[in-house]
Amino acid sequence: MNIGELFSKGGFVMWPLLxxxxxxxxxxIERVLFWWKILTRERETAGRVLEAAQRDWRSAGDLARSAIDQPIGRFLNAGLxxxxxxxxxxxLAMEASAQEELAAMHKxxxxxEAVIAIAPLLGLLGTVLGLINSLGSIRLGDLGTTATENVTLxxxxxxxxxxxxxxIAILSLAFYRVFQGLIAQQAKIFQKAGNELELLYRKTWSSQDAGRIAKRVNSSAIAPDPSGTSAEAAEPS
Structure with a gap:
């Protein structure tokens, strides 16, 4: 029995199942292509951006912008x-970007989920309707005779x-669970890359902040007083 015969014998319920x-x-198919594109490039992109961020933030930003077509590139670029x-x-900007990218991955x-829930129910409905149709033609006197052969068929x-x-439901569920596992993996990658980039940024910010404070202190130390003499000249000899 080929697929065409199975489809015709399954009844009208086979159409919604189709x-x-x-x-x-x-x-x-769309999700497989999406994940294939991501998984083959994201680790390389994240490594290059984080390595560049240790030396020069401008170069790291350029690398992130060049990978803007990838979720990890958009995520890192949001911070850079x-x-x-x-x-x-x-x-906060990186957290918002991560939430947006992870939400898009649930496309x-x-x-x-609907296919997984509805397909078995439609299949059961078709079977019940088929049984009703088959058993409805049985008479008590036909039991045990050749008249019941068509009922068995x-x-x-x-x-x-x-x-x-x-x-349909089993295959859909299998791919669904694979996709959910990939999303969970992406969340871990985003968290790891985000933490490393944030740590590098905080170190850079701290050093720059210390430089700004030192510059302000030096500027105030040599600033002239209201009498028109510098702070050093105002000290008694």
């Missing part, structure tokens, strides 16, 4: 483009929809 399978397959802001502001989850055909619904 629609669900197309939706699930479309989401799976605020290089003149306070560390807390940079931290298609609702469709897969009808029952086996009714189970086609249940098997189809379960297959």
């Amino acid at each position: 629609l669900l399978s197309i939706l699930s397959l479309t989401v799976v 483009e605020l290089k003149d802001q306070e560390p807390d502001v940079v931290q 298609g989850d609702k469709i897969l 009808g029952i086996s055909e009714a189970l086609i929809t249940t098997a189809t619904g379960l297959i």
Whole structure:
């Protein structure tokens, strides 16, 4: 029995199951291509940006902007483009960017969740309708005779929809769990890269802040007093 025969014997419930399978397959293909593009480049991008940030923030920002088509590039760029802001502001910007990127990675989850929940129920509905149709033609006097052969065949055909619904749901669930695992992995990568970049920024900010304080102290030490003489000249000899 080929696929066409199975589809025709499954009844009208096979049409919504076909629609669900197309939706699930479309989401799976799109997500596989999305994750393939990310997983093959993100670690290299994060390593290059963080290495450059140890030497020069401008170079690190250029590298992050060149990888703006990747989630990790947009995430790191959110912090690097605020290089003149306070560390807390940079931290908030990176946290907001991480939440936005992780939310985008959940694209298609609702469709897969719907397919996982609805497909088995549609398959069961098709089987129940098939059983009702098959058993409705049985008379008590036909039990144990050859008249029940068609009923047995009808029952086996009714189970086609249940098997189809379960297959669609199982495959969708498998890919769904894989995608959720990849999202959890991305959250860890974002957290690790963000912590390293924030630490480097806080060190740079602290050294710059200390330089600004020292500059202000030196400027005030040589500033003239209101009498028109410098602080050193005002001291008694």
